[in-house]
Amino acid sequence: MIDVAVRILLYGAVIGGIWALVASGFSLIFGVARILNFAHGIFFILAAYIGIVLIQSGINSYLSTFAGIVIVGGFAVGIYLGLLSKIKDHEVMVIIVTLAIALLVEQILILIFGEHGLSYPDFISGVVRIGMTPITYDRIVAFVVAIVVLTLLEVFIHKTNTGKMILASSQNYEGALLVGIDVDRIFVITMFLSAVLAGVGGVLYGQVFAVSPAVSLKALIFAFAIVILGGLGSIKGSIVAAFIIGYITTIANQFLGAQWSEFTALLIIIAILVIKPTGLFGVEE
Amino acid sequence: MRTEIRGIDLKKLVIGVIFLIFSLTAPFFLPSAYVYLLGMMFLFLIFVISWDVIIGYTGQVNLGHTVFIGLGAYTAALLQVPSRFQGSIDFLASMPKAPIPISILAGGIVAGLFGLAIGVITLRLKGYYFALVTAILPLVFMKSLYVFSDIFGGEEGFSIGLERSLAESTTLRYYYAFAIFLISFIALYIIVNSRIGLRFRAVRDDEDLAESIGVNVVKYKVLSFVVSSFFAGIGGAAIVHYRITIGPDLYDIPLMLLIILAAVIGGLGTLYGPLFGGIVVYLLKNWWLQSLLPVIPSWLPINDDVILYAILIAVGVLAPEGVWEKIKEFLRERSGSKSSRRS
Numbered sequence: 001m002i003d004v005a006v007r008i009l010l011y012g013a014v015i016g017g018i019w020a021l022v023a024s025g026f027s028l029i030f031g032v033a034r035i036l037n038f039a040h041g042i043f044f045i046l047a048a049y050i051g052i053v054l055i056q057s058g059i060n061s062y063l064s065t066f067a068g069i070v071i072v073g074g075f076a077v078g079i080y081l082g083l084l085s086k087i088k089d090h091e092v093m094v095i096i097v098t099l100a101i102a103l104l105v106e107q108i109l110i111l112i113f114g115e116h117g118l119s120y121p122d123f124i125s126g127v128v129r130i131g132m133t134p135i136t137y138d139r140i141v142a143f144v145v146a147i148v149v150l151t152l153l154e155v156f157i158h159k160t161n162t163g164k165m166i167l168a169s170s171q172n173y174e175g176a177l178l179v180g181i182d183v184d185r186i187f188v189i190t191m192f193l194s195a196v197l198a199g200v201g202g203v204l205y206g207q208v209f210a211v212s213p214a215v216s217l218k219a220l221i222f223a224f225a226i227v228i229l230g231g232l233g234s235i236k237g238s239i240v241a242a243f244i245i246g247y248i249t250t251i252a253n254q255f256l257g258a259q260w261s262e263f264t265a266l267l268i269i270i271a272i273l274v275i276k277p278t279g280l281f282g283v284e285e
Numbered sequence: 286m287r288t289e290i291r292g293i294d295l296k297k298l299v300i301g302v303i304f305l306i307f308s309l310t311a312p313f314f315l316p317s318a319y320v321y322l323l324g325m326m327f328l329f330l331i332f333v334i335s336w337d338v339i340i341g342y343t344g345q346v347n348l349g350h351t352v353f354i355g356l357g358a359y360t361a362a363l364l365q366v367p368s369r370f371q372g373s374i375d376f377l378a379s380m381p382k383a384p385i386p387i388s389i390l391a392g393g394i395v396a397g398l399f400g401l402a403i404g405v406i407t408l409r410l411k412g413y414y415f416a417l418v419t420a421i422l423p424l425v426f427m428k429s430l431y432v433f434s435d436i437f438g439g440e441e442g443f444s445i446g447l448e449r450s451l452a453e454s455t456t457l458r459y460y461y462a463f464a465i466f467l468i469s470f471i472a473l474y475i476i477v478n479s480r481i482g483l484r485f486r487a488v489r490d491d492e493d494l495a496e497s498i499g500v501n502v503v504k505y506k507v508l509s510f511v512v513s514s515f516f517a518g519i520g521g522a523a524i525v526h527y528r529i530t531i532g533p534d535l536y537d538i539p540l541m542l543l544i545i546l547a548a549v550i551g552g553l554g555t556l557y558g559p560l561f562g563g564i565v566v567y568l569l570k571n572w573w574l575q576s577l578l579p580v581i582p583s584w585l586p587i588n589d590d591v592i593l594y595a596i597l598i599a600v601g602v603l604a605p606e607g608v609w610e611k612i613k614e615f616l617r618e619r620s621g622s623k624s625s626r627r628s
Contacts, residue, residue: 087601
């Protein structure tokens with residue numbers, strides 16, 4: 001019994017950490033630029049795919065990972081500048097265009113890599129035993145990296161100048177313009193940051209599980225579920241909600257079987273919308 | 286300059302009559318495989334125009350339209366094959382097979398009621414929540430179908446049997462499909478051009494203003510969603526009786542994208558636009574692209590879906606108000622510059 005409890009505690013924390021990265025990025029770009037980015041799941045898997053390809057071509061694994069994540073950040077900025085910035089005020093089109101980008105990239109990935117899963121090479125391999133429960137190092141790495149990155153994000157937003165500008169733009173767009181913040185530049189930075197957060201999540205996910213083109217949709221749906229639970233636009237809410245969702249899916253997975261884990265999470269989301277529609281930390285819009 | 290007779294645009298009337306004549310005579314000069322395809326196209330058009338009601342006229346981004354199509358489709362299919370309930374919900378298994386018109390109507394009603402439930406929950410909230418929830422719905426729907434695959438047939442779906450199709454001959458089935466489409470189109474046309482439709486547009490253009498002049502915003506959003514879902518269900522149920530099988534292609538994401546593409550190309554909120562967009566997109570996907578594909582070298586990661594998605598992105602960015610509007614604008618500018626040169 002203890003065995004099961006320990007496993008749920010640890011596994012839930014790992015998956016919660018990964019979803020927190022994805023959802024905070026999603027929440028960030030929505031909060032700042034009011035872009036509901038349906039292509040967010042693409043950044044998640046694309047970083048992992050680029051990293052895997054680079055590692056397989058013989059480049060140092062840390063360097064490859066770094067490159068993969070930065071390339072995805074650049075890709076996101078490209079999408080923003082080339083496409084989204086032109087239709088930013090047309091919210092229906094933003095949703096439709098980002099959804100189309102997501103499916104386009106997913107389809108191309110299917111054609112290149114196939115539909116099966118690819119595992120991201122481990123940084124450190126091995127298993128440690130906590131009590132009776134075997135835990136692989138990559139899970140521990142995933143959890144630690146997730147926490148470190150989320151802490152860095154928190155520090156960046158509240159302590160640095162650029163971070164404060166991001167926060168200001170998300171709180172009041174006109175106000176930010178008035179005090180002389182270059183809001184367009186802030187949007188670009190936020191887009192980059194948002195994609196990098198998703199990319200880190202994708203690499204960690206690929207280490208613990210495996211990435212396949214279909215995972216992009218899964219990541220996106222989880223990001224949705226988490227921001228609905230946490231409240232749209234609230235990063236703190238997203239992080240708390242990510243761990244709640246992480247634990248719910250792990251528990252459902254443990255007791256009901258794998259096919260029920262997502263299903264349960266999704267049903268709970270709908271229940272929350274009925275009871276408290278603005279989410280845990282949501283702000284009225 | 287518009288030529289109007291009693292408020293009806295003459296140009297639209299002429300196009301409509303040509304469309305009608307072509308549709309009615311198509312089985313006489315087209316081979317039956319194409320007649321079958323055109324029949325499918327008409328049912329697809331119901332999906333597109335019903336989606337336009339909620340997104341184009343009322344401004345609410347419903348990304349789960351295929352769920353309502355799927356609900357209608359499964360309602361109809363299970364009413365025809367009640368034996369699939371054997372072993373789970375036994376008392377339903379002994380139901381007699383429903384007559385086809387009732388089966389189609391039931392598909393619409395189930396989808397409409399589900400739309401009512403979802404709408405009441407999510408449309409109270411402003412803006413983005415509706416888009417997010419409706420985006421999640423297809424996943425919940427698909428998961429439930431796979432979890433209860435004894436009833437729903439999971440990924441393979443099931444067949445309702447040839448004797449439960451709309452009609453035995455392809456030609457007659459085509460006419461039934463066209464009739465269902467025409468009734469749906471006329472019904473939707475009347476709704477969006479009535480006082481109710483006016484309120485839908487008021488909600489879309491400015492919610493706060495609509496609220497302040499006494500329009501019950503939530504009520505009209507929900508109403509619009511129910512209407513849209515009802516016709517999606519009708520279309521879904523009809524398509525099951527048209528092609529006698531049910532499977533994931535009736536509710537998965539590529540279909541949603543096809544609907545979006547059709548409506549966006551045609552121009553949201555015009556009903557005619559999505560209608561013609563739907564014709565172009567359906568034939569593009571199922572006919573023209575199939576003959577184009579062999580030309581593309583096989584090492585390029587391109588298939589028909591990639592091309593359609595790329596078109597959607599291009600149209601969304603370059604002509605968000607629809608391709609047709611863009612063409613008209615272009616023509617107007619050209620004739621405008623000509624006349625200014627003359628003076």
